[in-house]
Amino acid sequence: MKQLFFLLLLACAGTLFCISCREKEDNSANVVTGLEAMAKVERLPFLFPPGTKKNRFISYDASGGNGFGLLQSTFKKYIDSSGELVIFDAYGPGCLYRQQMNIWKGIGQMSPTLRIRYYFDDEATPKVDLPVKEFFSGQHAPITAPFTLLDKHDNFGICYYPFPFSKRLKVTLSDTLITRLLKENNDDGRNWYQYDYLTYPQGTMVNSWTSESDEYEKTVKEQWTHLGSDPKDTAGNRYTEKHVSLQPNEKAVVFASPKEGSVTGIQLKISPYSAETFYNTYIRIYWDDLKPPAVDMPVSYFFGGGGWKDNKWEASLSNLLFGFDAGQHSMYCYWPMPFWKKARIEIVNKSKTPISALTSRIAYKPASVYRYPQHKAAYFMAKLTKDSADGAWTRKFERPYVNAFKEEGHGQVVSVNMWSGNFLEDGDEFTYIDDQHMPRIHGDGTEDDFNQGWAGFTYAKPLWGALISGVKGSYRIHMNEPYIFYNSIDMRFEQTGGRYGYPAMLARRRTGTDTSTCETEFVVCYYKAAGGRTLLLSDSLDVGDAVSEQSHAYKITGQQWSGTLTQSYDSYATADDYNETTDNGRSFNGYSEFSVHLNPQNEGVRLTARINRSGNGIQTGNVYVDGKKLPLPWHIVTYSDMPQKGERSFDGWFDSEYEIPKAYTQGKKQVTVKIEYVQSVKRELNSFRYWVYCYRQ
Known part of the structure; x- marks a missing residue:
């Protein structure tokens, strides 16, 4: 009888445990905002709902x-x-x-x-x-x-x-x-x-x-005042500790799991700790069946210390999620890292020095303690991107920018760490997301993009700081407002060298950097879903083209203008006609209406419009789908007062996006969209082209 009672108790406990797991899965889809989102660092791998x-x-x-x-x-x-x-x-x-x-x-x-x-x-x-x-x-x-x-x-x-x-x-x-x-x-x-x-x-x-x-x-506040400690809940953590020695070109597996779970922390100690071992010991992380490894770079870069040219191996860095301490010969990171089949972490000695003692302590949670639903969460990854360009102080570049990070698929960038030589702080961030023609995120000076100003200083804050300046050893953790991409992301930083004289040039150099070369290195940490692109083009309308308008049943009332314009999107300092495009379109102060094709299995729709922003400032329109007015207006606040360069302004084209919830589109192969004028500086709205994208799971 006692055995039967015990078995029933186990069955009930198992049922309760499964219910608990399901509740976690259901709740993970909820949007968590504000201080709650900042406190729950373990939620970083969760993907946001389509349209975020x-x-x-x-x-x-x-x-x-x-x-x-x-x-x-x-x-x-x-x-x-x-x-x-x-x-x-x-x-x-x-x-x-x-x-x-x-x-x-x-x-x-x-x-x-x-x-x-x-x-x-x-x-x-x-x-x-x-x-x-x-x-x-x-x-x-x-x-x-x-x-x-x-x-x-x-x-x-x-x-x-x-x-x-x-x-x-x-x-x-x-x-x-x-x-x-x-x-x-x-x-x-x-x-x-x-x-x-x-x-x-x-x-x-x-x-x-x-x-x-x-x-x-x-x-x-407690998380932010105890840097170096895991900001996540450590209840239920398991730990694997290893002590190994590594000859040159030898590797060791410091963590391996054949079952679903999540790595919650990585702590390493290296002896001897030197510039040679710091810059030439690699960490490799493998999740499930993914190839290549999700992380493969020197520990110096991964934990925030940069490369040998920056010579910061004797420094220390401590922020909310990663850091290193030269005095303790140690390093740490606390990114939550889920996996669903297996995981492996390797340390590879690529230095010329034997490592007599490598101590590792890996914290992880089995899925029985905390489970990330695979269809709602993503893999942790990190990528090192090195770029260089000649002409740093002549302003004669092969291209007007350096590459910081590129990726395809669906994911979110959560941190950016930058190192540079001969890079001028006035260069802006240009981040293109989901194949847009203009940057979704545009900066106003690289040091400002890393939360500083006037070249930057050696701050060490929970989410931002720098070991040297605003462009050298600078880091920014985007855990609260990640770069969310559904198709692709292309992060660039503008080349603007040649503004200052020789003393300023010397201040921007680093060991081993030629005076005529601009060098940049970026370490970007991000989460990426297992599938591919999740925002697929289903239709497009070329306003002003008779055939396209007829096939989309295009209508317009209150037309104020029609014609052709040649303009550019956001331009670079050394290429002020960058991405110049010619297009025809119309403006109106009544409404425009058109029908578009959709994938009926959509999870919502992104409607992107190419508009001419020049001189039109704040613009607002009402949006209707199949006759139903959506609660949110199409509100566009652009930069309308820029002075012209030469004979024309280069701030003309602007891609504006409007997110239509799936309640208005799911299950439909076609919808009719109506844009109704409300207000603008010129007392008109304009459009030149529409792209219709459907979200999919």
């Missing part, structure tokens, strides 16, 4: 010049009805995670009373209304350190306190000084900012931010 995107509001010169901080041309997006300068305006659901601002040598220096205001969900009264310097220096709870930092020399400010928003978030600057400068047409050119945020599919439940206490704030 990383976005950036920024002051930048789309014409390819260096006029990033001009108050009139790039810093403001528009002036609202209250006379406030709008720098951020996005419709939700979404979450603003990262704010970098560099104005304290510009309008911030001129006016200590300059205020920053945050308006949520079209409310008339801002929930945050503070002097901008007090905001970034963290003088008002709950927006305090370690989430905020104002550089002690007033070079830049950082805020990582998250602001979720359900419907809309608008951020403005307000001051009598701004009113006067705008009236005087004073284009004070020392104002920069970058705001990174995620947007989620329409209908996603996100609660807008309030100043009330958040249960996850304490957790995140």
Whole structure:
């Protein structure tokens, strides 16, 4: 009888355990935002729902010049009805995670009373209304350190306190000084900012931010103040420790698992610890049946120390997820790394020195403790990309950029580490996602893209910092706002050398770098799904082409213009006509309507429109699918006041995207889309081409 009772108890426990696993799988599809998302580092491998995107509001010169901080041309997006300068305006659901601002040598220096205001969900009264310097220096709870930092020399400010928003978030600057400068047409050119945020599919439940206490704030603060320790929950961890010696060209397996699970931490110690062993000992990580290995690079790069030219092997680095300590001869990383069949971690001694003692401690969780559903999570990977180009100080390049990272498929980039020689900080980030013609993410100077300003400094913060400067040994962890790609990602950094003289050139060199060569090295950590591309083109409409319009039952009312334009997308400093394209199109202040073909098994639709942004600033339209009006307007805030270069402006073309939820498209082979004019600077909307993409699982 006792045996029967025991067997029944085991069966019930097994049933409860399976239910628990299923509940975890079901809940993993939910969008987690704000401080909760920041606290739950173990969720990094989970893929976001189709239609989730990383976005950036920024002051930048789309014409390819260096006029990033001009108050009139790039810093403001528009002036609202209250006379406030709008720098951020996005419709939700979404979450603003990262704010970098560099104005304290510009309008911030001129006016200590300059205020920053945050308006949520079209409310008339801002929930945050503070002097901008007090905001970034963290003088008002709950927006305090370690989430905020104002550089002690007033070079830049950082805020990582998250602001979720359900419907809309608008951020403005307000001051009598701004009113006067705008009236005087004073284009004070020392104002920069970058705001990174995620947007989620329409209908996603996100609660807008309030100043009330958040249960996850304490957790995140503890994680950020105990760098070097695993920020994840270690309950249920298993550990494998090994002590091996390695002759040159010898390798050792330090971890192997034949069953599903996840690696939660890697700790290594090397003896002798020297430049030779640090730069020439490799780590290789294999997941399931993937080829080649997901990670294959020197430990120096993987743990944040760079290559031999940078000569930082005697330094130390500590951030939230990886680091090394020359004094302890140790290194660590705490990326969560799921696998579903098997896993293997190898250490290879490619140095000329025998390693007498390699100590490894690998933490992992069996699937019975924590299970990542394979169809909802992705493999951890890391890639080292080295690039170089001649002509660093003559501005005569074979191409106007260096390559930082390329990948195809579906995934999300979670960290970028940069090393360079003869690279000028003024170069911008250009990140193209899902085969777009223009960069989804555009920077305003590389040091700013790594959260600094004015060349950068040796900060070591949980999510960003540098061992040398803003472009040497600089790192940024994008765990809150990853670069989400469904088809592809192409990350580049602009070549802008030749602006400064010989002393500045010497400051940008490094050991073994020729004076005429620009060198860059990037280590990018990312998660990639097992399948291929998940955003597939199902149809396209060429506006202005009679055959294409007829086949898509195209209609237009209130037409204001039709014709052909030759313009460029975002241009590079050394190629101001980059990606020049000629296209025909139309503008209207009534509506345009057309039918498009879909894959009925879609998980939602991305509608991409090529528009002419020049002079049209903020543009808003209503969207209808098969006669049903969608809750979210098509809201486009572009850069409309850029001065022309020569006879024409180079900021013309802009690819704008609108995400249609699957509730309006799933199971349909064809839908009719209607775009209805609401507002714009020119009192018209325009379109030149539409691309229709369907998400698939």
